Amino acid sequence: MTKCYALKSHNLHDYLTIEKELDDGFVVRIVRDKDGFEEVVTDFISKILFESCIRTGYLTCVEVPQKAVVSA
Secondary structure, eight states: OEEEEEEOSSOTTOEEEEEEEOSSEEEEEEEEEETTEEEEEEEEEEHHHHHHHHHHTSEEEEEEOHHHHHHO
């Protein structure tokens, strides 16, 4: 099982995984379902913003089967 974070949105299939931790933040992979098509984006998020997203509930820690994370 891979640790992932569900994104607070109207779509229950949007999630974020941390690819790499840096001194000031994280390289993240964001997968969004756009009308049945997956949009995958790799981006940077600061630790301050990440912690704020957890605190406000925009990101929620969930367990996603490894197969689902690899196939995205």
